[in-house]
Amino acid sequence: MRYTFMRRVRRGGTVATLCATTFALTGCGRTGTESNLSQTALDASMRFADYDGGTVPGGPGAGQGYAIGSTATAEAIATLNTDIGPGGAELPSGSGTVATGRAVYAAKCALCHGANGEGMAPAFPRLSGRDPNAEGFKFASDPKLPHTIGNYWSHATTLFDYIRRAMPHATPGSLTNDEVYALTAHLLAVDDVIPDDATLDATALRAVKMPYADRFVPDDRRPTAKK
Amino acid sequence: MKKIIQPAALTRRDLIASAVGTVGGAIVAGLPTALSGQSALSARPSDPVHALMHLGGTTSPLGARSAFEAPTRAPFGETTGSSYTPLQDLAGNITPSDLHFERHHAGIPSLDPARHTLTIHGLVDQPLSFTVDDLKRFPQVVRQYFVECSGNGRGAFRDPKPELTAQKVAGLLSTSEWTGVPLATLLREAGVQPAAKWFLAEGGDACLLTRSVPIEKAWDDAIVVWAQNGEPLRPAQGYPMRLLLPGWEGNINVKWLRRIELGTQPWMTRWETSKYTDPLPNNTARRFSFELDAKSIITSPSAPDTIPTPGWRAVHGLAWSGRGRIARIEVSTDGGTSWTNAELLGESQPKSTVRFQYMWEWKGNEATLLSRATDEAGFVQPTRSALIAERGLGTDYHFNQVVGWKIERSGKVLFHGET
Secondary structure, X not given: XXXXXXXXXXXXXXXXXXXXXXXXOOOOOOOOOHHHOOHHHHHHHOOHHHOOOOOOOOOOOOOOOOOOOEEOOHXXXXXXXXXXXXXXXXXXXXXXXXXXXXXXXXXXXXXXXXXXXXXXXXXXXOOOOOOOOOOOOOHHHOOOOOOOHHHHOOOHHHHHHHHHHHOOOOOOOOOOHHHHHHHHHHHHHHOOOOOOOOEEEHHHHHHOOOOOHHHEEOOOOOOOOOO | OOOOOOHHHOOHHHHHHXXXXXXXXXXXXXXXXXHHHHHHHHHOOOOHXXXXXXXXXXXXXXXXXXXXXXXXXXXXXXXXXXEEOOHHHOOOOOOOHHHOOXXXXXXXXXXXXXXXXXXXXXXXXXXXXXXHHHHXXXXXXXXXXEEEOOOOOHHHHHOOOOOOOXXXXXXXXXXXXXXXXXXXXXXXXXXXXXXXXXXXXXXXXXXXXXEEEEHHHHHHOOEEEEXXXXXXXXXXXXXXXXXXXXXXXXXXXXXXXXXXXXXXXXXXXXXXXXXXXXXXXXXXXXXXXXXXXXXXXXXXXXXXXXXXXXXXXXXXXXEEOOOOOEEEEEEEOXXXXXXXXXXXXXXOOOOOOEEEEEEEEEOOOOEEEEEEEEEOOOOEOOXXXXXXXXXOOOOOOOOOOOOEEEEOXXXXXXXXXXX
16 A cells, blocks of 8 residues: 555655645645645545545544435335345245246247247347257357256256346336246246246245256466466 | 548649538638538548648537547447447557447446436445435545456457457457446445345346455455546446446446345356356356456557558557556567567556557568567466367357467458467
């Protein structure tokens, strides 16, 4: 931090110039003449944005906030917050069968994603189908292998969350929870993740394990420069 | 008026005629009106002598580019897709805001700043909402960073066709000066509970795009920005506010930011599962590979240029890394057999682009120009074959292979991607 500060001072000219130009906003005036200005005070004055409660002159003081913004009520948050995490704790009530999902899909999804989820390149992605060449998660070998729900996605909750927030593409947010359960069931059944006679509700969806959930690994890129 | 007239042949009568032809304006006493004079100036080349001999254009509410310059993004007209920055037409580091690349998943929303808010909730002591006006009352930071789509370079990696341009090879990259409030400041206002380890950022576009971010990034350098290059954000860049996570893949810099939820673990959204994960040859895929790797591209010369004559020229381009400053940029003029340090034009700033140049004498023979960046974290740009060996041709993001340009004896410049 001190290093950054020194560089800034050098780039901006003299300390006095900096203090003068930031005078209106900073603690420069408060600490007396410019020449008396302590390094610490100026350092802090240059970094209002680092305010952490009490150490920066000009801030509201220890343990205090700026009190800017308004309280977000529980109701307001509830209308915004629709996300479903991987544990599925937030899943709503409702349910849907594979058979219902097939019908909803034909009515509301097939026009873009194709009757069998085969997609329409390049705009509308393929959703379904487990290419035998991709089984075993061999995607690095061939860019043409399709990343479909059954052979690539790690969590069934993601499908529910995404369909509910983003699909159908032109009229997102228009599906009922029952429809989203049914569509999720249909798309999982097409890719042999769940049986064709399955019904999904919150409990059943939480229990779905995706075939390749264990294939996702953390970032392990390492520096490559020769020392 | 498209006809090209050599400056020497240009007469005052030509200028007037062109004004008439373009605007159909009247000629007053043999002189163009101010308006027609302006279009005469912008419609065709004029030599310095004749430019002095008639009145120039007027002031105007918004500046326009010279009619001799016409940089454009491409492709365009997509709601789910991208437009690329014309890197070959740029100078310096900053991308003009109207040329900043675009990548949208459900079109560009039109958000009224008076009604748009950012709500912070979840594992906080006090859930809060902020308007843009609220944001402006907090202490601001002004910083220069690039934004790059992590799919940038996919085409050049998988299918390095000679006709690719700098725009197509690397145009999902742009650099701006951003103004905003550190996310840390907003989180301190709300009071983050110790259990919070991740946050979810959600956009206010039609797909309510969501990405999970480790909380450390908030305490490090994340910013909620509302301005870009001296003015409020462009709609395509997230107006009225977006998340800026310096050095991290474009998609996670959530535009039209409307909600931040603090939680204990990542949400595993569609944009961190089906997309933005990187398949690897050992039949796994990297997830949460946020940083953009060290990278560079020569933008002049570049395809489809033709170098007209042998002689000296400044070869220049851009280098950048999501892990900090560019420590070194090298240029090869012999296809990678030998490398020489190039000059950084100005100070390399962390997680921003830096322009480099290298003085080169083209002697009229075949040559292959390449550039290779090393960042301060010790990452070096790999060749394409090294990247394929490490990640496989089917890997989907983070393409930072060395690329360049082949110069034919005719001076014709072609993309050289098979490094």
